[in-house]
Amino acid sequence: MTTTFSLVRKMQFGFGFALALLFLVGIISYRSLTASATSELWVTHTHQVIEHLQTLLAAMENIETDYRGYALTGDESFLASYRIGISDAGREEETLRGMTADNPIQQPRFPILESLLKQKVAYADEVIRLRKNVGLAATANQVQKGDGKQLMDEYRSIIHDMEAEENRLLKERAQSTDVPMRRTKMALIFGSFLGLLTAVMGAWIIQRDAASQRESSEFLNLTHDAIVVRNLKSEILFWNPAAEKLYGWQRAEVLGKTTHALLQTVFPKPLKEIEMELFAEGYWEGELIHQRRDGTALTVSSRWALRKDATGKPIAILQSDRDITLRKRDDHKFRALLEAAPDAMIIVNSAGLIELVNAQMEQFFGYSREEVLGKSIDMLVPERFRGKHEQHRQGFLQSPRNREMGAGLELYGLHKDGSEFPVEISLSPIETLDGVLISSAIRDVTQRKRNDEKLRDSEERFRLLVSDVRDYAILMLDPTGHVISWNTGAQRIKQYSSQEIIGQHFSCFYPPEDIQAGKPERKLEIAIAQGRCEDEGWRLRRDGTRFWANVVITALHDGAGTLRGFGKVTRDITERKQAEERLEQRTKELALSNSGLIEANKELESFSYSVSHDLRAPLRGIDGFSHALLEDYSARLDDNAKDYLHRIRAATQRMGILIDDLLNLSRVNRGAMHTQNLDISAMAHAVAGDLRKAQPERQLELCIEDGIHAVADPNLIRIVLENLLSNAWKFTSKRPTAHVQFGRAQFNGTCAYFVRDDGAGFDPNYADRLFGAFQRLHSTTEFPGTGVGLATVQRIVRRHRGRIWAESALNQGATFYFTLAETPS
């Protein structure tokens, strides 16, 4: 549209310029021609003047010639010519005077000429009179006087002057004719050239504009906005490629279709109203919802422009649609983001009026958004800050950039109820079409302030707590190891006052040899690498004395992981150290005595070995040779001697048994245990079987519970069963019939095995003596035995971490219980 308009303007301008030029050339030519014609007339005039001057001079010369001829000849015919000459001269003079009336230079000459003529005529008349009246001689005399010649020369000179004047004029006038002629030529040449140029340029511009107009319609095809031109009946006349792309229909498919039906347009207000606005204003702008060919909906920003014909009658509507679905979505997102922000968001325009707020703002300030929108931000600022706030706001508008508001200052928000609350505000400028907006994110820091105070309180309490601790030196070191805090305990243990020590390097607590070995630095390195470093060693007090310290150094980092320093807790454990040393000493002594015991044990073992070998050998000798005496010398020995020998043999044999029992007892204490899962019932059967074979005559009822298993050493358990069962056999031997039982019983959840008999039993008052070695509750004559068996049994049960006990009453039988630790219950 603009291009077309400008084209018309250009054409008007171009043609106007060309016309004006022609007009100008015409005027110039006309004026030049007129001027030149006038000049021509003057030139002719001058030529005439010159002609008349020459005629005058000729008439004068005729007069001269005629009177002289008459004077010479006396011929009267000269006189006639002479009269004609005079009248000619007079007439010419008169003519010339009229012709040069405009020339002030020529005019004064005419009286002179007139006078000279008169003198001349008077002279000539004199001459003629003399000739006629006096004769030739007098005349010749008169002529010779030469007055006539003098007059004639004078006259001729004046005519020459006049001629010269006229020639000058002629020259001048010829020149003045020339200038306009040249100007006309110039104007013609220049004007033609300019006209031609204008025409060429006009043609070029028109052509270019036509091309650019073609391009403009190409641009319509190129634009990303969908452009639809429709007539007043909404039938589509034009549909650009962007419309094809946006809506999905090709141009050929939609031409002639009704726009709104095709796109299923949803209008923001009734179409009637929109059209009324369009016809009134010539354009309309708004958001429409359209449907694409594939049925998806999109929101467009639509601009309608009305096209009118020359008479101003509307003929078509140009609609340009831009897809803003994404932007709407972004808007939506922006809104959601705004609402989701943890801070109250307030967007204020450059005039300080609130344009946009979020839900957090409502919550923080107690106003609903309707109450604040369009109002001044001042309503949320405590009154005492308002003046300053306005200044700062203007300052921000001068140099808008993201920053904290009032860095380092305490800021407050004003709640609807008039209360104030501490806030932190960050500002950022938003450039919009309507100018700069200020977006402020406001954080209610009431809770944090409260927390800060709590933290300060707690830190203070902690500091007091630490400073009063007496038993621990608690101090802080900076990252390079210099003391920065000191408590009562530190003063007590290390004897420095805080004034003396703060700022000192902590290596002063270490003995010189540790410092030389670089120990303090190494401790810090370990604490950095591993978080903490625990150490025990000698440390120095202020007076140089040493104490044994337990030291824990902890590296302290801030939230960003930067090393802030170290916490160091030192305890004086000199006493504990001394106690430990005493304990160590004691342990060494014990180890020593233990090794003595081990030694003694070894000796005991070799002693047992010797006993087993060497103690028995003599017994064999005594028994063997007693036997030999009885056998070989029976005839020579009386009964008394034989009785003694029998007693000797019985005693040596008892001694042999005693030695064997003792060896057994010592053996069960020595040697490794080889435990395995054991069928105790089966073992009891086997042992009882041996006993039955040894005394087949005994009437004895045996009851063994089957399926009793235990994890135990088979050799040792066999010794237990042999002892207990043989005891049962032995102590029931005085009964005609006996009952012996082996089984299991539960005691407090523990499984105990038992061997029960109904024999002699024992006096429960002596039950504690049952299991001592060589302890017997019955006489050997009553029941033989060495008193070692139950002691051996007890040793074995104890080696199995079990317990053995017995229940009985005299003559009511006895029950022996034992447990084994490794017995699965």
Place this chain on the structure above:
Amino acid sequence: MGKVLLLVEDNPDDEALTVRALKKNNIVNEVVVARDGLEGWEYLTGTGKYTGRDASLLPQMMLLDLKLPKLDGLGLLRLVRDAEHTKLLPVVILTSSNEEQDRINGYSLGANSYVRKPVDFEQFVDAARQLGLYWLVLNEPPPRRK
């Protein structure tokens, strides 16, 4: 020629009782007594005190006490089993010891039997009877070597 029994025993009482017990059982083999392990070895190898004895003539069996002066019973047993010409000799350990370790060591070194000398002489006689019956009558000795 009678079969020789080598008795390695330092205690003369035990020697006398052993010989008596054997006699009681009518075992009439010649009994050669060595007082210690070394003497036993000299007999078997025809060296020292027994220089000139034909070492290829091995005894029928060797009754070996463990507790001996100079070379003890187990030491002698080790030599016997290590030497080519004696390694098949029947060896019965006859000792007072009832120590488990002695029995294990004895059998480990290749003893053929382990008999404990009882204190009761009658039991000893019985043991000697069974030994003699088994080793001197029933048992077939390994073939003699050249």
